[in-house]
Amino acid sequence: MFVDSHCHLSFPDYQHRLPEVLSSMAEAQVVAALCICTTMEEFATVLGLANTAANLWASLGVHPDNEGVREPTTAELCELARLHASKVIAIGETGLDYYRLNGRSIADMGWQRERFAVHIQAALQCDLPLVVHTRSSSEDTLAMLKEQGAGRARGVFHCFTETVDVARAALDLGFHISLSGIVTFKNAETLREVARMVPDDRLLIETDSPYLAPVPYRGKTNSPAYVPHVAAAIARERGCSADDVGRLSTRNFETLFRVRVPDTAHAP
Ligand SMILES: [Zn+2]
Ligand SMILES: [Zn+2]
Numbered sequence: 001m002f003v004d005s006h007c008h009l010s011f012p013d014y015q016h017r018l019p020e021v022l023s024s025m026a027e028a029q030v031v032a033a034l035c036i037c038t039t040m041e042e043f044a045t046v047l048g049l050a051n052t053a054a055n056l057w058a059s060l061g062v063h064p065d066n067e068g069v070r071e072p073t074t075a076e077l078c079e080l081a082r083l084h085a086s087k088v089i090a091i092g093e094t095g096l097d098y099y100r101l102n103g104r105s106i107a108d109m110g111w112q113r114e115r116f117a118v119h120i121q122a123a124l125q126c127d128l129p130l131v132v133h134t135r136s137s138s139e140d141t142l143a144m145l146k147e148q149g150a151g152r153a154r155g156v157f158h159c160f161t162e163t164v165d166v167a168r169a170a171l172d173l174g175f176h177i178s179l180s181g182i183v184t185f186k187n188a189e190t191l192r193e194v195a196r197m198v199p200d201d202r203l204l205i206e207t208d209s210p211y212l213a214p215v216p217y218r219g220k221t222n223s224p225a226y227v228p229h230v231a232a233a234i235a236r237e238r239g240c241s242a243d244d245v246g247r248l249s250t251r252n253f254e255t256l257f258r259v260r261v262p263d264t265a266h267a268p
Contacts, residue, residue: 010045031262032262094115133159178203195233
């Protein structure tokens with residue numbers, strides 16, 4: 001069995017397609033998915049999705065790339081997370097992204113760092129893991145998690161695209177590493193190196209749907225049902241089976257997010 005630890009089913013690509021997505025997941029033995037929130041405005045939709053199926057959960061947070069959207073406070077994040085505690089299992093996605101500076105300097109991105117700090121505090125206060133997005137910003141991301149997280153912040157570096165050294169630093173902080181379909185791309189040798197070094201108990205898999213469909217669907221709209229292809233690529237690097245990667249990453253998902261995925265193997 002497999003779990004997609006990061007997808008955006010609230011995006012327009014899937015409008016009115018949820019039944020189709022859920023049945024293709026079942027066919028592919030993808031037993032659960034975490035629906036990721038990227039703005040406060042979107043949260044009701046993400047939560048609504050999670051409420052429609054026992055094997056869907058939601059995160060709560062504002063993506064670092066989103067500008068001109070509502071800024072949450074730590075108190076607001078905590079209150080919403082507590083109110084919907086049965087479905088909200090993570091804070092995020094949050095983090096830093098210096099890739100699209102649009103003519104600005106890193107010094108100008110203080111607003112992103114403030115937003116990230118609000119999310120880290122919320123995660124600590126309501127004892128939830130963080131779903132961390134980091135792009136061209138790993139040094140600051142790690143430093144903020146270390147300083148603001150005070151050794152208590154936990155979570156996952158999602159859609160990991162950094163170096164082995166950054167992976168090691170994230171692991172040293174106690175974080176999990178989630179690999180996406182990028183690991184199936186031809187030019188992703190560094191990522192395959194990461195796939196070989198992440199310990200069994202820290203590895204997660206994801207699709208980041210609708211983006212980044214794995215080979216052989218590269219360029220198409222991604223789907224949680226494709227996450228076994230991510231597992232298969234990782235398995236090739238680790239010298240085990242895709243089912244092994246599915247099993248251990250499912251167990252890690254349950255441990256990190258403190259949930260039980262519905263056990264389809266014993267379903268009537
Ligand atoms: Zn992301
Ligand atoms: Zn995402």
